[in-house]
Each structure stands twice: as structure tokens, then as C-alpha cells.
Amino acid sequence: MPGAPGQARRRGQGWRALTPWLFLLVPLALLITFTYAPIADMVAYSFTDWDGVSPELHYTGGHNYAEIFTRQDLFEVFFVSGYYLAASAVQIVAALYFATILSFKVRFRNFFKGVLFFPSLINGVAIGFVFLYFFQDGGTLDTVLGLFGVHTGHAWLGTPVSANISLAGVSVWRYTGLNFVLFLGAIQSIPGELYEAAELDGASRWQQFRYIIAPGIKPVVTLTVILSVSGSLSVFEVPYIMTGGATGTETFVTQTVKLAFQYNKTGLASAAAVVLLLIVLAVTWVQRRLVPDDRADLV
Amino acid sequence: MSRRRALRALVYATLIAATLVVLLPLGVVLLTSLKSSKEMTDGSGALTPPDDPLDVHNYVEAFQDGRMLQAFGNTLFICAFAIAGTVLIGSMTAYAIDRFTFRLKKLVVALFLLAALVPGVTTQVATFQIVNSFGLFDTRWAPIVLYMGTDIVSIYIFLQFIRSIPVSLDEAARLDGANAFTIYWRIILPLLKPAIATVVIVKGIAVYNDFYIPFLYMPSQDLGVISTSLFRFRGPYGAHWEIISAGTILVILPTLIVFLALQRFIYNGFMRGATR
Numbered sequence: 001m002p003g004a005p006g007q008a009r010r011r012g013q014g015w016r017a018l019t020p021w022l023f024l025l026v027p028l029a030l031l032i033t034f035t036y037a038p039i040a041d042m043v044a045y046s047f048t049d050w051d052g053v054s055p056e057l058h059y060t061g062g063h064n065y066a067e068i069f070t071r072q073d074l075f076e077v078f079f080v081s082g083y084y085l086a087a088s089a090v091q092i093v094a095a096l097y098f099a100t101i102l103s104f105k106v107r108f109r110n111f112f113k114g115v116l117f118f119p120s121l122i123n124g125v126a127i128g129f130v131f132l133y134f135f136q137d138g139g140t141l142d143t144v145l146g147l148f149g150v151h152t153g154h155a156w157l158g159t160p161v162s163a164n165i166s167l168a169g170v171s172v173w174r175y176t177g178l179n180f181v182l183f184l185g186a187i188q189s190i191p192g193e194l195y196e197a198a199e200l201d202g203a204s205r206w207q208q209f210r211y212i213i214a215p216g217i218k219p220v221v222t223l224t225v226i227l228s229v230s231g232s233l234s235v236f237e238v239p240y241i242m243t244g245g246a247t248g249t250e251t252f253v254t255q256t257v258k259l260a261f262q263y264n265k266t267g268l269a270s271a272a273a274v275v276l277l278l279i280v281l282a283v284t285w286v287q288r289r290l291v292p293d294d295r296a297d298l299v
Numbered sequence: 300m301s302r303r304r305a306l307r308a309l310v311y312a313t314l315i316a317a318t319l320v321v322l323l324p325l326g327v328v329l330l331t332s333l334k335s336s337k338e339m340t341d342g343s344g345a346l347t348p349p350d351d352p353l354d355v356h357n358y359v360e361a362f363q364d365g366r367m368l369q370a371f372g373n374t375l376f377i378c379a380f381a382i383a384g385t386v387l388i389g390s391m392t393a394y395a396i397d398r399f400t401f402r403l404k405k406l407v408v409a410l411f412l413l414a415a416l417v418p419g420v421t422t423q424v425a426t427f428q429i430v431n432s433f434g435l436f437d438t439r440w441a442p443i444v445l446y447m448g449t450d451i452v453s454i455y456i457f458l459q460f461i462r463s464i465p466v467s468l469d470e471a472a473r474l475d476g477a478n479a480f481t482i483y484w485r486i487i488l489p490l491l492k493p494a495i496a497t498v499v500i501v502k503g504i505a506v507y508n509d510f511y512i513p514f515l516y517m518p519s520q521d522l523g524v525i526s527t528s529l530f531r532f533r534g535p536y537g538a539h540w541e542i543i544s545a546g547t548i549l550v551i552l553p554t555l556i557v558f559l560a561l562q563r564f565i566y567n568g569f570m571r572g573a574t575r
Contacts, residue, residue, distance in 0.1 A: 119321055121565070142345075241510075270424050
């Protein structure tokens with residue numbers, strides 16, 4: 001039995017070194033195939049004139065990038081994001097307000113909570129149809145406004161400005177509840193004694209908000225702000241379903257999808273996607289700097 | 300004290316206003332779905348109740364002509380595999396990262412973390428070519444592998460839970476002769492039940508509602524899921540809002556039922572999932 005125990009141990013060690021990799025084999029394969037390989041390919045395509053189908057592709061240098069930043073019709077989509085950014089601001093303020101009042105004692109609290117949150121669970125296509133109907137001429141919105149004596153002979157989705165405001169409004173309707181629940185969770189994780197103590201000291205509701213709630217939920221709010229920025233840049237579903245990008249409602253992603261899958265401009269679409277990715281990464285990087293998030297450590 | 304009462308009234312007024320804003324668009328669609336096409340052409344107002352509120356004729360038509368049964372079937376199929384895959388992959392990754400020390404661990408963790416920052420929509424142009432090269436385009440496996448391969452949130456949720464499981468349990472089992480796979484399968488996975496519930500709910504809702512991936516990867520009529528089948532209502536029923544409304548309600552209804560049944564878990568799940 002020469003060196004039996006030592007060998008067994010070494011073999012055991014070999015296994016032990018291998019074991020984590022056996023667990024990680026499939027996850028890593030999927031991660032690389034469907035996240036990192038596409039990113040690498042995308043960057044490569046972005047320097048070519050590829051149409052996505054033909055075997056022929058030519059290296060065109062920075063031509064696609066130049067086109068994105070110089071062609072007005074391609075660049076304009078960035079301004080559309082502005083509407084969604086404004087909507088995010090409304091959404092966050094509304095969510096903060098409702099989270100604050102519903103964290104205190106309110107009648108039918110669970111009912112209100114459920115109603116506010118439910119829209120964020122609804123299918124995007126369904127939401128698109130609900131609001132397509134809502135904004136129709138003589139549809140829900142016009143009827144309701146009529147009840148208040150306001151008559152607008154107005155096609156809500158007819159002009160670029162009102163169409164974008166309407167679509168951004170849908171975003172507010174859809175996502176306020178999600179932010180609300182996140183804020184509510186953060187508020188409820190603040191220990192209750194703090195309020196009791198404050199109440200004993202005669203602090204008003206506003207003071208309680210200002211000095212207890214606001215600092216307690218700051219990390220979640222900052223995170224939401226950053227997510228809203230990248231969300232505003234990558235809006236797709238609702239404008240695609242409701243207007244198909246007509247009347248100046250084209251967003252960055254609806255445009256990229258069209259370039260790639262309708263006009264077969266894979267090269268140009270890839271360059272657009274790279275630009276979007278860089279913006280989102282920059283925004284996230286800024287967030288990590290501003291809020292060093294100690295909970296997001298994976299190790 | 301009256302100032303306080305005025306404030307209370309204001310709080311309730313805003314809550315009721317918000318409730319109306321949320322429920323009105325949905326309520327009108329429900330009303331419309333119960334109207335006959337004759338009522339619609341006669342110009343029934345948006346807020347007018349239907350003549351016969353028990354007429355479900357539109358629902359039958361939407362369900363049959365919209366091929367909703369097939370859509371629900373496809374969605375269920377994709378949901379089942381995507382969720383099972385996400386649970387296994389997420390928990391295995393978390394187990395490997397939390398319970399082992401190995402070379403390149405930092406790199407692996409960084410790869411997963413960095414991937415969380417890449418919004419899926421941006422890379423689809425290139426992902427499409429890869430899916431296509433595997434011959435998965437226009438099959439139900441395309442969305443399944445995509446949903447499984449990119450879910451960093453579930454890995455994070457599992458990681459949080461695994462950390463709270465004492466390592467002494469693993470060690471005790473190892474002394475009894477269990478290997479890593481037995482420990483994972485017999486000890487870790489059963490103890491992860493609450494995390495699994497969270498992941499199942501959040502992932503299930505995300506897959507049920509996703510439009511982008513099935514829309515890009517499964518253009519065939521026969522492979523319609525809930526989202527894409529509903530989207531196809533736009534063409535044939537363009538002007539028939541009563542049918543579109545019925546289809547819309549058919550899609551929302553299961554979400555509502557699940558929400559009412561699992562409310563508490565859904566709130567928790569979303570809080571855990573979204574704050575990461």
C-alpha cells in the first residue's frame with residue numbers, strides 16, 4: 001500500500017477542486033453564450049455594413065456610429081426619452097407619497113396597496129390595448145373629461161407632443177405601483193420604536209418623514225432613480241404596441257428593432273445598441289459611485 | 300385638531316383618486332368586453348353599461364378565434380421549463396459560489412455581476428444570430444434558454460438564502476459520507492423552499508408578461524404565447540373593440556387571480572427581486 005492515504009487525499013482534493021465547476025458548468029455556459037458572446041458579436045457587427053442574412057459583410061469603421069450621431073431622424077429618439085424621464089420623476093414622487101401615507105394607519109390599507117400595485121403585474125400588451133382604447137377619440141378619457149365639462153376635440157395620439165405625453169402617462173400608470181411597493185418595504189424595515197420616540201417628542205408627520213423616513217429609504221430611492229434612467233432609455237413595449245412608433249413616438253429600442261429586423265440593417269442596429277449599452281453602463285457606474293451599495297456584494 | 304382632520308380627508312381623497320385612475324381604464328375595458336357589436340356600432344359611450352352584462356359571446360369568440368387555448372398552453376410550457384431551469388441554475392450557481400473556495404472565483408462572480416448590468420434588450424440583435432445558429436429560432440426552446448440564461452436576480456435571491464443556512468449542516472452530512480451533490484440535493488435545495496417560492500412567482504409573472512422575446516424569436520402563429528397572441532388581435536379585429544377588450548380581460552384575469560391568492564408572497568417577492 002505505498003502512499004495510500006496521501007494519494008486518496010490528493011484524489012479527494014482533485015475532486016473538491018473540480019466540484020464547484022461541475023455546478024457552474026451549465027450556468028456559465030448559458031451566461032457566456034447568451035450574454036457575453038452577443039456583446040462581443042454586437043461590437044464586431046457595429047463596425048460593419050452587415051444586413052444580418054448575406055454571407056458578405058464589409059468593415060466600415062466608425063461609419064455606423066457617425067450615422068447615429070449625425071442623422072437627425074436616428075438621433076431624435078433620444079429626445080423621446082425625455083418624456084419618459086419626466087414620467088419617471090412623476091412616478092417616483094407619487095410612489096413616495098403613497099408609500100409614506102400607507103405606512104401609517106389608514107383604513108382599507110391593504111385594498112389601496114393592492115390597487116396601486118396591481119398594474120405592475122399586468123401584461124404589457126394588455127396595457128397597450130387598454131390605453132389604446134382609453135385615448136381613442138370619444139373614448140374613455142374624452143368621456144370622463146366631458147363629465148367635468150371639458151371638451152377637447154383632441155386626438156390624443158395624433159400629434160407628437162400629446163402622443164408622447166400620453167404614452168409616458170401610461171408608463172406612470174404602469175410602474176408607480178412597483179416603486180411604491182419597494183419604498184413601502186424600505187419604510188417598513190425602519191424600526192417602529194423610532195416613530196414612537198419621535199411621537200413622544202411631539203414630532204409632526206412631516207418631521208417624521210423628513211428625519212426618519214427620508215434617510216431610511218435613501219438607498220432604495222437612489223436605486224430607483226438609476227433604474228428609471230436606464231428604463232427611460234430602453235422603453236419598448238407600450239409605444240410599439242400602441243403607435244408602432246408613428247407620430248414621433250419612436251424610442252431607441254423600437255427603432256433598433258426596426259433597423260435590425262425590418263430593414264435588415266444589422267450593422268447600424270448593433271452600433272445603436274452599443275451606444276445604448278454604454279449609456280446604461282455609464283449611468284449604473286455613476287450610481288455605484290454615488291451609493292456604495294453594501295448589500296449588492298455577491299462575494 | 301381640525302387641521303389634522305382636513306389633512307386626513309386630503310389623504311383619503313388622493314387615495315380614492317388614485318384608485319379611480321387605476322381602475323377606470325380597466326373597468327371600461329371590462330364594460331366594453333360585454334357589449335354586442337351592434338351596441339358598439341350604435342355608438343355606446345365608454346362609460347355606458349352594456350345592455351346584457353351576462354353576454355359572454357365576445358369572450359367565446361376571442362378565446363376561439365384568438366387561439367387563446369393554444370397561447371395559454373405555449374405560455375405554460377415555456378413557464379414550466381424556464382422556471383424549473385432558473386431554480387436549478389440559480390441555486391447551483393449560488394451553492395457553488397457560497398460553499399466553495401476555488402481559483403477564479405472572483406472572476407466568475409464578476410462575470411455574473413457585470414451581466415446584471417447589461418439590459419437584455421440591447422443585445423438582442425446579436426443574440427438573435429446566436430439563437431438562430433443553434434437552430435432554436437421559431438421554437439419554444441429559444442425563449443426557454445434565454446429566460447434561463449440571463450436571470451441574475453434569482454441567483455442573488457438564492458445566495459441570500461444559502462448564506463443563512465449554517466455550514467455545520469453541510470459538514471455533518473459530509474461526515475456521514477454525503478458528497479457535494481447529495482448535500483445540494485438533499486439538504487440545501489429543500490431548505491431553499493422560501494427562496495424557490497419567491498423565484499417561481501417573480502419569474503412566472505415575468506415570463507407570462509414578456510412580449511419582446513417571444514415576439515422576436517417565435518413568429519409562427521402556432522407558437523403564439525399570451526402576449527403575442529393578444530398582439531395579433533390588432534389586425535383582424537382592428538375596429539372590433541369589444542373582441543379586443545374580451546381578449547385583454549382574458550389575459551389579465553389569471554394575473555388577478557394569482558395576485559389575490561398569493562398577495563403577500565408577491566409583495567415580498569418583488570421587494571426581494573427588485574432591490575437586489
